[in-house]
Amino acid sequence: MPSISRRSVLGGSLAGAGTLALPPLALPPLTTPALAQPAVLRIGLMLPFTGTFAALGEAIASAFNLHLKELGGKMGGRTVELVRVDDESDPAKAPSNVNRLLGREKVEALVGTVHSGVVMALVQAAREQQIPLIIPNAGNVAATRELCAPSVFRSSFSNWQPAYGMGKALAAKGIKKAAWVTWDYAAGKESAEGFGDGLRAGGAELTKVLTLPFPETNFQPLLAQLPGLGVQAVGSFFAGGGAIQFVKDYAAAGLRDKLPLCGSGFLTEGVLKAQGAAAEGIQTALHYGDGIDNAKNTAFRAAYKATTNRDADVYAVQGYDAAQMLAIGLAGTKGDAAAAKELSAAIRAAKIDSPRGAFTISASHNPVQTIWLREAKNGENRVIGAAAEALADPGTGCKAA
Amino acid sequence: MEGFLAQLLNGLQYGLLLFLIGSGLTLIFGVMGVINLAHGSLFMIGAYLAYVVATLTGEFWLAPPAAVLGGLAFGALLERGLFRKFREREHLDQVLLTFALILLFEEARAALLDNQFHAVAVPPSLDFSIPVTGGFAYSAYRLAVLAICLAVAAVMFAFVERTRIGASIRAAAENPEMVDLLGLDARSIHTLVFAAGTALAMLAGALAAPLQSVYPGMGDGFLILSFIVVVIGGLGSIAGAFWAALLVGSIDTLGKVYAPQIAGISVCVLMAAVLLWRPNGLFARG
Numbered sequence: 001m002p003s004i005s006r007r008s009v010l011g012g013s014l015a016g017a018g019t020l021a022l023p024p025l026a027l028p029p030l031t032t033p034a035l036a037q038p039a040v041l042r043i044g045l046m047l048p049f050t051g052t053f054a055a056l057g058e059a060i061a062s063a064f065n066l067h068l069k070e071l072g073g074k075m076g077g078r079t080v081e082l083v084r085v086d087d088e089s090d091p092a093k094a095p096s097n098v099n100r101l102l103g104r105e106k107v108e109a110l111v112g113t114v115h116s117g118v119v120m121a122l123v124q125a126a127r128e129q130q131i132p133l134i135i136p137n138a139g140n141v142a143a144t145r146e147l148c149a150p151s152v153f154r155s156s157f158s159n160w161q162p163a164y165g166m167g168k169a170l171a172a173k174g175i176k177k178a179a180w181v182t183w184d185y186a187a188g189k190e191s192a193e194g195f196g197d198g199l200r201a202g203g204a205e206l207t208k209v210l211t212l213p214f215p216e217t218n219f220q221p222l223l224a225q226l227p228g229l230g231v232q233a234v235g236s237f238f239a240g241g242g243a244i245q246f247v248k249d250y251a252a253a254g255l256r257d258k259l260p261l262c263g264s265g266f267l268t269e270g271v272l273k274a275q276g277a278a279a280e281g282i283q284t285a286l287h288y289g290d291g292i293d294n295a296k297n298t299a300f301r302a303a304y305k306a307t308t309n310r311d312a313d314v315y316a317v318q319g320y321d322a323a324q325m326l327a328i329g330l331a332g333t334k335g336d337a338a339a340a341k342e343l344s345a346a347i348r349a350a351k352i353d354s355p356r357g358a359f360t361i362s363a364s365h366n367p368v369q370t371i372w373l374r375e376a377k378n379g380e381n382r383v384i385g386a387a388a389e390a391l392a393d394p395g396t397g398c399k400a401a
Numbered sequence: 402m403e404g405f406l407a408q409l410l411n412g413l414q415y416g417l418l419l420f421l422i423g424s425g426l427t428l429i430f431g432v433m434g435v436i437n438l439a440h441g442s443l444f445m446i447g448a449y450l451a452y453v454v455a456t457l458t459g460e461f462w463l464a465p466p467a468a469v470l471g472g473l474a475f476g477a478l479l480e481r482g483l484f485r486k487f488r489e490r491e492h493l494d495q496v497l498l499t500f501a502l503i504l505l506f507e508e509a510r511a512a513l514l515d516n517q518f519h520a521v522a523v524p525p526s527l528d529f530s531i532p533v534t535g536g537f538a539y540s541a542y543r544l545a546v547l548a549i550c551l552a553v554a555a556v557m558f559a560f561v562e563r564t565r566i567g568a569s570i571r572a573a574a575e576n577p578e579m580v581d582l583l584g585l586d587a588r589s590i591h592t593l594v595f596a597a598g599t600a601l602a603m604l605a606g607a608l609a610a611p612l613q614s615v616y617p618g619m620g621d622g623f624l625i626l627s628f629i630v631v632v633i634g635g636l637g638s639i640a641g642a643f644w645a646a647l648l649v650g651s652i653d654t655l656g657k658v659y660a661p662q663i664a665g666i667s668v669c670v671l672m673a674a675v676l677l678w679r680p681n682g683l684f685a686r687g
Contacts, residue, residue: 051516212657213665215518216622217613218415221657224407227536241518245614248520254530254538274520 041078041335043326044101046112046122047136049086052240053114055270057086060136060319062308064111067323069307076330076337083107087118094121102131108337109133109330111322114315116140116187126151130340132329136322137315141190141393144366148398150344153329153365155322155352157287158393159187159237162264163194164201165285165371165387166235170262171202175233178204181222181246182237184211191237191264198388207231217245223253234259239266244274251278265289268376269314279376287367288314288356289374289383297355312355321354325361328352364395403534408658409651410533414543416650417550421605422623423630424557424642425598431574431637432594435484435495439502441624443599447472447606448615449510452521461524461611465549468607469600476599480592488591507617516617521610546608553604554643561639570594574637626653629672634684641684 045064047057061084073079083105085097098121101107110126110133113119119138126133127149135143135152139159143152163180170178180195182188188211196206208229210222226234234255238246243266250261256278265286268279300320304312325347332346333339344365351358352367359369373387426440450471451464479502487495522528523542530538561567573580573590580587606620613619630649634641649668656667663670675683 052518211661215616217616220411220415221408221654224404224411224537225658228404241520241614241616244518244520248523249540252523252530252538252540252543254532255536258536 039078040081041075041109041330041337042081042083042105042107043075043109043111044083044085044105044107046085046087046097046101046110046118048089048114048118049084051089053089056114056137056315059310059313059315060111060114060322062310063304063312063316063319064136064323066303066307067320067327070303071323071327075327076333076335078330078335087113087115089113089115089118091115091117091121094118098122098125102129107131109326111136111326113138119143120147123147123149123152130338132326132337132340132343134322134326136318139190140186144362144364144393144398145395146397146399148364148395148400150400151340153325153347153361154367155325156318156367157369158194158366159190159264160194160197160393161366161369161388161391162266162285162287162371163191163235163237164198165373165391166262166264166283167195167198167200167204167206168202169198169283169285169373169385169387170233170235171199171204175199176204177207177231178233178235179208179210179226179229179231180206180235180237181210181219181226183214183216183242185214188214188237195235215242217242219246219249220253223249223255226255226259231259234261236261236263236267238263239269240271243267243269244271247271247275247282248278256281265314265374265381268374268381272376272379272381275376282376283384284374284376284381285371285387286314286374286381287369287371288317289372290380291383292356292372294355294357296353300355314356317355321352321356321367324352324354325350362392362395364393364398364400366393366395368392403536404658407534407537408654410539412651412654413647414547414550414650415654416647417547417554418605418609419623419626419630419650420554420643420646421550421601421608423627423634423646424554424639425601426627427631427634427637427639427642428570428574428594429598430631432570432577433484433488433591434492434577435487436492436499437598438496438499438624439506440499440598440602440627441620441622442503442506443472443476443602443620444606444609444623445510445615445618445620446475446506447603448521448610448613448619449514449606450603451607451610452519452615453514455521455610461522464607464610465604468603472600472603473596475603476596477592479599480595484595485588485591510617518614518616520614523611542611546612549608553601557601557639558643566590566593626668629668632672633675633682635682636685638682638684641682645683 045061047060049057087097112122114137116138122133123143130151133152135154137156139157141158141160144154180192192209199206262283265284268284272279301312304316328350329343329347333342348361357370359367362368368390370386371388371391372383373385374381375384422444429435429437447468450468454464454467455461487498527542527545530540532538569585630645634645652671653668657664
């Protein structure tokens with residue numbers, strides 16, 4: 001596990017000698033002030049490197065680094081130095097961590113984070129100080145809806161998207177009525193809305209949403225209600241340990257044969273081994289999965305495996321694409337991170353060549369992407385088709401768009 | 402109707418687990434006069450113990466006996482080393498002590514293990530399901546936990562109501578001065594009660610681990626519900642704790658089903674009603 005704040009100096013030699021690298025006489029006032037920037041561009045990676053989400057933070061950081069290396073350690077012509085800060089997935093420490101990056105560490109761009117509560121401090125700082133921010137995971141819809149900003153981008157998903165895809169795929173299979181089970185918190189509510197919207201888009205309906213307080217795991221009172229609801233399928237949003245317990249309890253309650261279980265991809269993401277036979281055959285929807293057949297994905301997975309000795313997962317893809325987006329934006333401003341308008345225009349105009357399949361960025365700065373339908377089989381989430389193609393988050397309430 | 406029966410079974414099972422925690426809490430409160438806020442942490446320690454034992458040995462069934470024996474030893478140690486020294490102190494000091502223990506136990510858990518959520522596998526011998534109502538099945542392990550809780554309740558009841566030591570515990574709960582006057586050893590009774598209460602909470606945690614997973618702060622919700630059980634049942638009453646636990650388990654479960662908007666407060670409303678009607682609890686003696 002890395003220490004709280006570790007700097008990885010990339011492309012090294014310029015790091016300590018930033019100002020010396022600027023030729024003092026060769027700058028007649030014929031260009032924009034952009035050229036006065038220090039040669040080294042410091043980017044803050046605020047991610048969880050300890051605690052529950054440590055593995056996710058590591059995957060994002062490793063993949064970000066991987067793309068940076070592919071670019072020769074430079075973005076927008078400037079040598080990049082990464083400053084890592086462990087946010088511990090602790091919302092209480094988020095503001096001071098952000099201030100440290102922007103103050104003492106003088107970073108010019110931010111990448112972070114996993115936890116939906118912690119990301120709000122980053123969004124706020126990015127909005128107020130026009131610092132470019134790429135969110136490589138946290139899916140709370142607000143960041144690309146009512147709190148959207150020219151400087152805030154997401155390389156991952158909105159909670160609404162995978163659930164919408166799942167609802168649409170269910171309706172396409174002929175399901176008319178379905179229920180949604182989740183924790184009573186923002187991500188749960190947002191995914192329930194997505195599921196309902198997806199079902200309705202296919203002519204079906206969401207007849208019931210069952211919730212329990214986060215992070216309780218006494219699912220019994222909810223499970224026992226399901227047979228009496230008159231629905232044909234059950235969808236759910238749980239992640240991590242809660243997802244393991246829920247899938248196991250669902251199977252133990254004997255519901256699987258009567259009411260097929262499906263969900264947002266996180267239901268079976270990274271937890272299939274622990275869920276064992278109880279997860280076999282569960283269909284989920286997500287913007288990534290096992291067996292996506294494109295050259296970019298093959299190359300990415302091989303490179304990621306070679307550098308980290310781990311198999312790439314959805315979090316690694318999001319980290320890799322965060323690096324791609326930032327690099328594209330900075331290329332469009334010749335390395336000037338403060339040129340918010342141009343940076344935004346460059347990212348908006350780009351087609352991001354992602355391992356998940358190419359995607360673009362919507363007006364509210366969320367990926368417009370294919371949501372894949374996957375089926376859990378032999379410990380993999382095998383992609384079996386597209387649940388929704390070129391799906392954009394509605395971006396409701398985004399005024400910057 | 403079938404759904405209702407399944408929910409009653411859920412309530413019963415949840416209530417019995419609450420009884421294991423609440424019975425220790427009510428005895429400790431009744432006999433020692435200590436409000437043990439760390440009781441939920443003891444539940445958590447039992448659950449993590451089950452996780453560690455099951456992971457290291459691959460045999461879950463070693464965990465419940467380990468929780469009971471470990472709980473007895475740990476409880477006796479806590480009583481002799483800490484609570485005895487606070488016996489003459491004010492309630493506030495005692496509450497602060499138990500609050501400090503919560504923080505200590507949480508930090509110890511984080512340092513020794515991690516802050517992760519861990520699933521604990523159901524023992525393979527009971528990893529199958531039995532249909533209970535038309536559309537709903539119960540895992541054999543869940544039914545086994547129900548049976549174990551009932552058995553523990555029966556043993557406890559027999560012990561407290563039918564044995565000499567049990568009689569002195571009841572006496573200590575009802576009239577501590579009289580116990581001293583009669584020459585009974587109040588100090589040993591305190592050690593015994595605290596050790597037994599700790600063992601029960603840790604046993605509950607160990608049994609609950611495959612049903613609830615283990616995660617930081619998992620004892621918090623149980624602590625609050627167990628206090629409600631203690632208040633409703635009447636301080637120091639085992640029988641009271643038993644019926645109150647079943648009542649709270651059922652109301653909590655049915656509340657989640659039929660009135661989810663107020664599920665969080667349904668048991669609190671129940672407690673308030675009981676306190677208005679019978680301020681000393683449903684089963685208070687005298």
